[in-house]
Amino acid sequence: MPVAAPADKRFRRSHVHPAKKRRWMPSWKTVAIVVTVSAAVVYGTFRAAGVALTANALTINTITVTGTSRMAPGEALAILDGLRGSSMVTADLESWRQKLLDAPWVADASIRRVFPRTVAVVISEREPLGIGRIQNALYLLDQEGSVIDEFGPKYAEFDLPLIDGLAPRADNSDGSAADQRAALAGRVLADLQRRPDLARKVAQVDVSNANDAVVVLKDDGVLLHTGDADFADRVQSYLDLSPRLHEDVPRIDSVDLRFGDNVFVKPQGTAGK
Numbered sequence: 001m002p003v004a005a006p007a008d009k010r011f012r013r014s015h016v017h018p019a020k021k022r023r024w025m026p027s028w029k030t031v032a033i034v035v036t037v038s039a040a041v042v043y044g045t046f047r048a049a050g051v052a053l054t055a056n057a058l059t060i061n062t063i064t065v066t067g068t069s070r071m072a073p074g075e076a077l078a079i080l081d082g083l084r085g086s087s088m089v090t091a092d093l094e095s096w097r098q099k100l101l102d103a104p105w106v107a108d109a110s111i112r113r114v115f116p117r118t119v120a121v122v123i124s125e126r127e128p129l130g131i132g133r134i135q136n137a138l139y140l141l142d143q144e145g146s147v148i149d150e151f152g153p154k155y156a157e158f159d160l161p162l163i164d165g166l167a168p169r170a171d172n173s174d175g176s177a178a179d180q181r182a183a184l185a186g187r188v189l190a191d192l193q194r195r196p197d198l199a200r201k202v203a204q205v206d207v208s209n210a211n212d213a214v215v216v217l218k219d220d221g222v223l224l225h226t227g228d229a230d231f232a233d234r235v236q237s238y239l240d241l242s243p244r245l246h247e248d249v250p251r252i253d254s255v256d257l258r259f260g261d262n263v264f265v266k267p268q269g270t271a272g273k
Contacts, residue, residue, distance in 0.1 A: 057116040058088045064114075067123040071105040076121060079103060088113055104149050107142070128155075129189035130205065132163040143193070145186030159200070161189075165208030180210035184228060188213045191231045198232055198239075212258070223254035234258075 063080055065073040083096050093111040100109040100123065108124040128140040131151050138151035141163060149155075163185045166178065184207045192199040204216040206223075215224040215235055220242075226234040234257040238245075241263060245252060249267050256264040 060084055060086050060088055060091060060117060060119050062118040063121060064118065065121045065123065068105075068125065070125055071103065071123065075103065076100060076106075076123060080119075080121065083119060088115065088117065088119075091119075093119070104147075128158060128160060129193060129199075130163045130185065131158070131160050132166050132185070134166045141185065141189070143186055143190040145182035145184070145189070161199075161202040162204045163189075164204065164206045177210060181207040184210055184213055187228070188215070188226070188231045192235070195232045195236070198235060201239075202235070214254075222252045225254060225256040225258055227258040237263075 060083060063077060063084060065076045068076065079099050080096055083091060093113070097109050097111050100106050100111075100121070105125045106123055107126040110122045112120050114120050126142040126146075126148050128148055129143050130141040130145075132139045132141045132145075132147065134147075140148040140151050140155060140158070140160075142148055145163075145166075151158075165181055166185065185205060188205050188207070189199075192202060201217050202215055203218040203220075206214040206216075208214075211228050213226050213228065213231060215226050215231065216222070217224070217235070217239075222238075224235060224238050238255055238257055245255065245263075245265055249265050251268040252265055253268040253270065254266045256266075
């Protein structure tokens, strides 16, 4: 039969708690491997996305051209042909703009990116204001006296004044005098454009003397010496005085308008200037 043993107070039951489960902590090597692999995956994804964007959304495949009238849009597109297929980000648009500025009719041009895949080109054309006679050939001139294009049947609708005296002289090897005469022609044309009604009456301008533009009006034939400034005002002053001048001198060869209110009239048949 069971026997109850007397309790010995010298012994106490120890309070023992069950051990907690130990958590696993990765080593620094494991962390480094995980980080490296993750970075490689992210980089690879980024590169793949970048390649896809470069090949598609960031590749120029459309070029639009506006602002042309005399210059066909196809001419501008031909100049910019190498731009198609370039990167929208890295394409040097300024260098392509400079190529456009070399075209005869282009006065100015702007090129801008239109994402995702388009480049928009806006062209400002040069305005022809005169027809220059240079060494037996005719050329359209702009307001600076610069040649735009050779004048021919395709420009027959232009009713513009004829500009003489632009050919370089034989004793002018550096062409500086020719440049001065071209600049004078440009100033005459530009100043006359302030008065379109007056500009339409001009038949011819002679700039043989770089300091004196000689203007001839339609249905008149009188040589008007206008100097090197105030061309429109001086031509208008002649028109205002014309009835009185022709009354006093029926057959006028030339009128010098360079001296303000002092107008000098040369009758036909008079020797000298």
